[in-house]
Amino acid sequence: MSEDFVQKVFDLISLERNPRLWQSSNDNLTMARLELLFQFPQTRFENQLGRLKSPIDKNEALAQACFSKAQQESSLVKKLALLNQAVLFAHSRQLEEVLKVRIQCLQDSGHSKAASNDLTIMKVLNVSILDSKEPGINECALEREKDNHQFRFKNSVQIEHNLEEGRFLRASRDIEPGELIGEDAPVFKILNQESVKHFCWHCLMRLVAPIPCEHCSGIGFCSLPCRIAAQSSYHRFECGRTDLLYKSNIGVWILAARALGSMPDLVTESKENLPRVWQSVLNMESHEGSDQYSAPELMKEALVAVFLTRFLEQGNFSHSCFSSSHQGAQSGCLKVANVMHKIMRVIRFNCHEILAKQEGQAHPKKIGFGINPSLALINHSCDSNYGRVWSSDQQKVLAFATRPIKMGQQICDVYSGVFSKSSKQERREVHDRYHFQCQCEPCLEDWPVLEHLPKGVHNLPKQNYHEGVTTQQLKILASLLKRVKQRPMEISTLKEALVLAHECLKPPHLVLVHESKIVVLMTESPIEVFNHEFELLLIVEVLTCYRKLALKVPNRIQGSPDFVGGMVFGSKTNHAIWISQAHPRTNQRTITDFQGFSFFYLHSEQRYGNSLHLKVVANHFRIDQHGED
Numbered sequence: 001m002s003e004d005f006v007q008k009v010f011d012l013i014s015l016e017r018n019p020r021l022w023q024s025s026n027d028n029l030t031m032a033r034l035e036l037l038f039q040f041p042q043t044r045f046e047n048q049l050g051r052l053k054s055p056i057d058k059n060e061a062l063a064q065a066c067f068s069k070a071q072q073e074s075s076l077v078k079k080l081a082l083l084n085q086a087v088l089f090a091h092s093r094q095l096e097e098v099l100k101v102r103i104q105c106l107q108d109s110g111h112s113k114a115a116s117n118d119l120t121i122m123k124v125l126n127v128s129i130l131d132s133k134e135p136g137i138n139e140c141a142l143e144r145e146k147d148n149h150q151f152r153f154k155n156s157v158q159i160e161h162n163l164e165e166g167r168f169l170r171a172s173r174d175i176e177p178g179e180l181i182g183e184d185a186p187v188f189k190i191l192n193q194e195s196v197k198h199f200c201w202h203c204l205m206r207l208v209a210p211i212p213c214e215h216c217s218g219i220g221f222c223s224l225p226c227r228i229a230a231q232s233s234y235h236r237f238e239c240g241r242t243d244l245l246y247k248s249n250i251g252v253w254i255l256a257a258r259a260l261g262s263m264p265d266l267v268t269e270s271k272e273n274l275p276r277v278w279q280s281v282l283n284m285e286s287h288e289g290s291d292q293y294s295a296p297e298l299m300k301e302a303l304v305a306v307f308l309t310r311f312l313e314q315g316n317f318s319h320s321c322f323s324s325s326h327q328g329a330q331s332g333c334l335k336v337a338n339v340m341h342k343i344m345r346v347i348r349f350n351c352h353e354i355l356a357k358q359e360g361q362a363h364p365k366k367i368g369f370g371i372n373p374s375l376a377l378i379n380h381s382c383d384s385n386y387g388r389v390w391s392s393d394q395q396k397v398l399a400f401a402t403r404p405i406k407m408g409q410q411i412c413d414v415y416s417g418v419f420s421k422s423s424k425q426e427r428r429e430v431h432d433r434y435h436f437q438c439q440c441e442p443c444l445e446d447w448p449v450l451e452h453l454p455k456g457v458h459n460l461p462k463q464n465y466h467e468g469v470t471t472q473q474l475k476i477l478a479s480l481l482k483r484v485k486q487r488p489m490e491i492s493t494l495k496e497a498l499v500l501a502h503e504c505l506k507p508p509h510l511v512l513v514h515e516s517k518i519v520v521l522m523t524e525s526p527i528e529v530f531n532h533e534f535e536l537l538l539i540v541e542v543l544t545c546y547r548k549l550a551l552k553v554p555n556r557i558q559g560s561p562d563f564v565g566g567m568v569f570g571s572k573t574n575h576a577i578w579i580s581q582a583h584p585r586t587n588q589r590t591i592t593d594f595q596g597f598s599f600f601y602l603h604s605e606q607r608y609g610n611s612l613h614l615k616v617v618a619n620h621f622r623i624d625q626h627g628e629d
Contacts, residue, residue, distance in 0.1 A: 004249040006307050009042045013303070015295055022295035027288055033302040034337045043306050048247075049314045054240050056218030063089035067098050076109050084210055088217040095212070096122060106209055114209040117223055121211060124224070152374070153182040157411055159377060166285070168379045169411040175401045177498045178491065181386065181411065182374065182399040187277050188259045189354060189370030193246040199367055201235070202226035204354065205392045216240040234261030237315035244311065250304050252351045252369050256343040257308045259371075260336065264317070267339050280373040286345035287435045305341040309333050349434060350376040352397070354390045364389070372397055381412035381440040382419040382427055383447075383507065403512070404502045412440075419443075420450045420513040447508040455510045457481070457501075469504045477504055481511065 015022050021033050037043050044050075063086045070082035083102040090098050099118045106115035153159070156179070158172045175181060191199055199206055200222035201213075210220025211227050216239050221227040231239075238245070238261065245254040260266055263278055271282050293301075313333060352372050355364040367390070375397060378386065387402045405411065416422060416430035419442035431438045441447070454460055457474050480497035487493060501511045 003247045005045065005048055006248045006250055006304060009040075009045070009307075010300055010303055012042055013037070013040055013299070015299060022298055025291050025293035025298060030302070030341055031334065031338055033298065034306060034341065035334055037299075037302055037306045038333065038337070043303065043310070045307055045310055048244055049241075049310055054216070054243070056216050056240060056243050058091050058215070058217055059089045060091050060094060063087075063091070063094055063098070067094075067101070070105075071101065076105060080105050080109060080209070084207075084220075088210060088212045088220060090212070092214070102209060111208050117211060118209060120224055154180060157181050165379055167377050169377055171405045171407050171409050171411065173407050175405040177401055177403050177495045180398055180400045183394075183396045184372040184375045184399070185396045186352075186354070186370030186372050187281055188255060188262050189368055190255055190258050191368040192366060195367040196242075199356070200226055202230040203392065203395055204356070204368060204390065206356075213239060216242070218242045234258055237261045237312050237317050239315070241311065241315065248304075248307060250307070252347055253304050253308070253344050255347050255351065255369065255371065256305075256340050257311055259343045259347075260308075260312060260340060261317075266343070267336050277373065281346060281371060282342070284346045284350045284371075284373060284376055286342065286349060288345070290435050292432075292435050301341060301344060302337075305337045305344060308340050309337040312336065347371065352376070352388065354397070355388065356390045356392065370397075375399055375413075378411050378413040380415045380431075380434075380436075380438065381410075382414060382416065382422075382438060382442040383440060383513075384412045384414035384418065385409070386411050386413060404499050418513065419447045419508070420453065423449060442508065450510070450513070453508055453510040453513070457505065457511065460505075464506055464509065466504060466506055473500065473504050477501055477511075 018036055021029050021036060066082045066086035066089065070079045070086060073079040073082060080102070083098060083105060086098045087095065087102060099122055103115045103118045106112070106118065153169070156171060156173050156175050157169045159167055160170050161167045169181075189204065191201065191204065196219060197207075200210075201219035202221055203226050205222040205226075207220055207222055211223060213219055213221070213227065213235070214231070218240070219235075219242055221230065234257075238257065245257065248254070259281075263274070265274060266278065271279055274282070310333075313336075317336070350371060350373075351369050352375065353366045354368045354370055356367045375388065378399075385401060385403050385405050386399055388397050388399050390396075391398050401411075415434055416427040416438075419427070424443060424446055427438065427443070454464055457478050477497065477500045480493060480500060483490070483493050484497050497511075501509075505512060
């Protein structure tokens with residue numbers, strides 16, 4: 001089957017048929033454009049969607065071949081790889097035999113958790129997973145899904161709004177390099193083609209021993225809860241045909257099929273009746289009413305919406321919009337395509353790459369893409385100051401500063417290439433596709449690319465230094481940069497060098513654009529470094545109070561061993577209290593000074609045990625009373 005088949009259909013269809021629809025970018029014509037395209041026989045995509053066999057069907061012969069070869073393999077790594085292929089291709093009648101061998105291989109390799117997953121599969125092997133009575137499995141899947149759509153920013157940033165820039169983020173205090181400023185969970189996400197065999201199809205966790213889909217071999221899951229969540233949601237509409245999403249070569253727009261498969265109510269419910277997180281998706285910038293769409297753009301968008309609608313229809317998209325009558329089915333398809341088109345616009349202007357560290361590779365690589373409603377508030381600059389990393393353990397995207405950010409400065413993402421790697425003209429072409437004119441400093445002042453930037457820290461023209469910079473500061477900076485080069489993985493030195501560099505040097509300068517290295521280091525260990533007061537997930541018990549507080553802190557903590565002071569959260573109750581001079585490796589610390597302790601958030605009134613009564617006072621708390629009440 002030839003790939004890029006959507007483009008080939010696009011090339012066959014003439015824009016001359018009803019040209020009025022394509023000469024205007026009026027969004028009121030979208031339904032008419034879709035209706036026209038549905039009439040072309042080529043847009044049925046019968047060669048692709050009507051196939052009788054799929055290369056990702058279960059394949060008993062391939063499963064047996066991989067299994068036989070694995071049994072002769074002496075290397076545990078190669079043996080596990082072959083067994084994983086056998087598991088994905090195997091029919092249910094073969095699976096038990098393959099799993100028994102894989103369990104032993106996993107145990108021999110030290111992968112006890114994955115071996116436990118296989119044992120669980122064997123317990124429910126003869127039971128339909130969707131109707132499984134295995135205790136806790138369905139509940140676990142539902143709980144995981146419920147917690148997957150939470151986002152928040154730290155109190156170091158604030159959301160602002162104006163007519164020119166819309167909503168954006170600004171630093172409410174000075175922020176250090178590597179400091180976490182927010183987190184977001186993608187409302188919907190998908191792997192890119194290169195990552196399908198290496199990461200969970202549902203949660204994007206790295207796969208050690210993939211759990212197979214019951215009906216196709218094209219994807220794998222990290223656990224039964226993930227398989228349950230996928231098969232009871234979007235995967236039932238795409239099973240056996242996920243390869244077509246990638247062969248269509250429509251890029252990030254495949255996310256639109258994932259969105260409707262995950263939330264079919266997008267088609268029939270009004271926005272006000274949808275879950276709040278999906279309302280936020282529909283409220284994201286989509287440049288509705290823009291007059292900057294060309295005729296080919298409008299047609300390609302509409303054609304992709306038609307293809308993805310056909311794709312879902314072929315997958316038995318069981319929804320009320322698909323009537324049993326021919327006329328009802330046509331009307332239903334048109335309605336779905338219109339919603340698909342709207343979601344595609346949201347994706348076009350708001351999609352984020354998902355970066356993860358891959359085995360054997362020094363730098364994080366893109367493994368997929370998703371929609372993060374809160375992080376999409378961050379505006380663009382060709383000289384961005386924040387980065388994102390994917391935490392598969394937390395199922396969240398973590399956002400952090402890549403340089404010192406002063407109070408009052410905007411938090412900025414980069415939608416095009418950064419100024420140091422892309423020329424102004426190259427960036428402008430990308431900005432045009434995003435329908436905006438960039439007014440950032442690198443564009444206005446036409447900053448040079450990397451090879452033309454000043455490189456040293458000594459003997460530069462006066463305009464390259466901030467006022468008051470001393471020779472001693474420059475000597476220290478040069479020494480720090482030398483250490484960074486010698487010890488590239490020492491994040492504390494990199495942080496110190498970045499802070500001093502921004503105090504001494506004015507942009508643009510070569511040293512000031514090397515902060516992308518901090519993205520690499522944070523990707524490798526985003527939680528252990530600079531966690532400070534963010535998401536420590538501790539339960540605090542206040543034992544005594546008033547002039548003296550004694551805090552019992554559990555040994556289990558996610559945080560830097562150098563942490564001093566910070567916010568402590570109750571993981572279930574959302575209680576918060578500030579610890580001054582507390583160290584997480586110590587079970588107990590004492591606070592004697594109550595003045596000025598800030599906190600991230602706290603319910604308006606809470607009791608800790610039976611002894612301390614706290615009340616919110618602006619962004620601080622005070623002891624209101626104490627005793628036995």
